[in-house]
Amino acid sequence: MALFATDHDLDRQFAALSRQVDDLRKTLAKRGDAYYEDGREAASDYYSHLADRLHEALPAVRRRGRALERTARDHPATAAAVGLVVVGLLAGLLLSRR
Numbered sequence: 001m002a003l004f005a006t007d008h009d010l011d012r013q014f015a016a017l018s019r020q021v022d023d024l025r026k027t028l029a030k031r032g033d034a035y036y037e038d039g040r041e042a043a044s045d046y047y048s049h050l051a052d053r054l055h056e057a058l059p060a061v062r063r064r065g066r067a068l069e070r071t072a073r074d075h076p077a078t079a080a081a082v083g084l085v086v087v088g089l090l091a092g093l094l095l096s097r098r
Helices: 007-074 076-096
Strands: none
Touching: 007 076
């Protein structure tokens, strides 16, 4: 047995390593596809669940919105004051982070 590898031995080893890398690449691609499908199905399930919940809550949100609109129309000064307070609080929070 020779102490040093010949060019022919190196070529064979390189070819074997190339095949192994190709096999690993294919295996990773298959696993990646499976993980992608699982993630896509989970996201679809979450979206479906969220859409159902929003669809159920939409009538209540609309009623609250109409009630809020009537209150703001009946008391414009109060609505403006509340709006200014909210804007002031948001500005204070944003400026305090700096």
